[in-house]
Amino acid sequence: MDLSPTTRQAAAAAAPPDFLEFAAARGGPLYRTAYLLTGGDRHLAEDLVQEALSRVFVRWRRVSRLENPAGYAQKVLFNTFVSHRRRRSSRESAAHELPEPAVLDADPALRVTLLQALQTLSARDRAVVVLRYWEDRSVEETAAILQLSSTAVRSRTHRALHRMRALLGDTFAERAAG
Amino acid sequence: MSFEDELTRALRQAVDDAPPPSVEGIAFGAHQRGTRHKRRRAVFAGAAAVVLLAGAGTLAAQLRPAATVAAPAAQPSTTAPSTAPSTEPTVTVERMLDLLRERLPGATLSTPVGLVRGGDDQHAPVRTASAAFTVTDSRGSSSVRVMVVRLEPRNPSTTTYCPPGSTPTTCTVTARPDGSRLTAYRPEAALGGEQVWVVTLLKPDGTQVIADSGNLPGPGSKADGPTRDAPVLDTPQLSALATDPVWQSVSDAIAAGRTVPGDS
Known part of the structure; x- marks a missing residue:
């Protein structure tokens, strides 16, 4: 990506005046969500946020008049993550800079273990976990964002927690004991 | 603390420990990419018939059987473990x-x-x-x-x-x-x-x-x-x-x- 001063000036001149401001303001929160969605892959997370915001840009004239453009951008982020399989698969190797799954290691680093556990979930299950347990969204809110039924969200939550518990239970127990 | 609470705490900690993003780079990159999306939309709108034909061809290609080894015979069951295939299959x-x-x-x-x-x-x-x-x-x-x-x-x-x-x-x-x-x-x-x-x-x-x-x-x-x-x-x-x-x-x-x- 060309980020030379000339390019930035040209972009600033061409973009709607408040899009860049919006993107800069929302980039951080969206990145943090994307960081979890991508299982801790910083580069893929930035790429995901860029893609989501670029889709917002395409509809910016309409989006900017919404009551909650930030909420819209977040919904686009999740939908981009879930639907954009080809991009995700092609970039999957970047996430593998993390060490081997630490779920069984004697002295696991919690963050690495957690992120790797997230990577074992399907895209939708991971999105459900991030929405429910990081963003503290209700089942109904999660269902609305992911365009799933509440039943599906509950089912996916149950399964994902079961999987995460199997992978993280010992780690949490060790941390509590320590 | 319940497992769910532990999970929430761990997720927050992981995010706190995440390397900071280049917010400005993300914003400008989104603008550049969005501009390309707009141009692509315009091109596609002007050549819908061509896109439809190309899409049909792509779909046909995707539906072709993958060049992988065939699945093993469907003889095993959950109560009668099978013999592993001797070939080297690709996992899909x-x-x-x-x-x-x-x-x-x-x-x-x-x-x-x-x-x-x-x-x-x-x-x-x-x-x-x-x-x-x-x-x-x-x-x-x-x-x-x-x-x-x-x-x-x-x-x-x-x-x-x-x-x-x-x-x-x-x-x-x-x-x-x-x-x-x-x-x-x-x-x-x-x-x-x-x-x-x-x-x-x-x-x-x-x-x-x-x-x-x-x-x-x-x-x-x-x-x-x-x-x-x-x-x-x-x-x-x-x-x-x-x-x-x-x-x-x-x-x-x-x-x-x-x-x-x-x-x-």
């Missing part, structure tokens, strides 16, 4: 679903869910493949899933999959002649009646096979809670499924990088 989502389907003969299956994750060995990636179905019978719907993970070689006796609080009644560990260990976890039903029974096989070469079955239907169901009094597969059946030799071939393929990442 479709193949994982086929392998699990073949091991559930006669069952009414729906809502297949598959996942294959792989990569190069250089960075020791998470390498896993899984498949799941909703199984429906006269007693209701149930989930069945198998997950194969290739870890680094390790001594299975040093690892426990019995969670804290489990008892010999709910979690049993069996040492097998080949050096592997089989853990069967059959917890009591949750307050809402949900039950998930899970069997985990860990081999010295790092092959981990997790087979589980729950009394909840899989994704896509309209059921709002358990539809059976118990999962469709009990722990002996899950044990047979987990120890089926075919998963070793999947594990070996994962280790060799013969995977096509994807999910469904």
Whole structure:
């Protein structure tokens, strides 16, 4: 990506005046969500946020008049993550800079273990976990964002927690004991 | 602190520890990419017929059978472990679903869910493949899933999959002649009646096979809670499924990088 001063000036001149401001303001929160969605892959997370915001840009004239453009951008982020399989698969190797799954290691680093556990979930299950347990969204809110039924969200939550518990239970127990 | 609370805390901690993003770069990159999207839309709108033809060609190409080795004969079942195929198959989502389907003969299956994750060995990636179905019978719907993970070689006796609080009644560990260990976890039903029974096989070469079955239907169901009094597969059946030799071939393929990442 060309980020030379000339390019930035040209972009600033061409973009709607408040899009860049919006993107800069929302980039951080969206990145943090994307960081979890991508299982801790910083580069893929930035790429995901860029893609989501670029889709917002395409509809910016309409989006900017919404009551909650930030909420819209977040919904686009999740939908981009879930639907954009080809991009995700092609970039999957970047996430593998993390060490081997630490779920069984004697002295696991919690963050690495957690992120790797997230990577074992399907895209939708991971999105459900991030929405429910990081963003503290209700089942109904999660269902609305992911365009799933509440039943599906509950089912996916149950399964994902079961999987995460199997992978993280010992780690949490060790941390509590320590 | 409940597991859910621990999870929330761990997620927050992971995000706090994340490297900071280049927010300005993201914003400008989004603008540049968005501009390209707009241009592409304009081009596509002017050449819809061409796109339709090209799309049809692409779809036809995608629907061609993958250049992979055919699935093994559908003779094994959950109670009669099969012989691993002698060929060297590539692991795909479709193949994982086929392998699990073949091991559930006669069952009414729906809502297949598959996942294959792989990569190069250089960075020791998470390498896993899984498949799941909703199984429906006269007693209701149930989930069945198998997950194969290739870890680094390790001594299975040093690892426990019995969670804290489990008892010999709910979690049993069996040492097998080949050096592997089989853990069967059959917890009591949750307050809402949900039950998930899970069997985990860990081999010295790092092959981990997790087979589980729950009394909840899989994704896509309209059921709002358990539809059976118990999962469709009990722990002996899950044990047979987990120890089926075919998963070793999947594990070996994962280790060799013969995977096509994807999910469904």
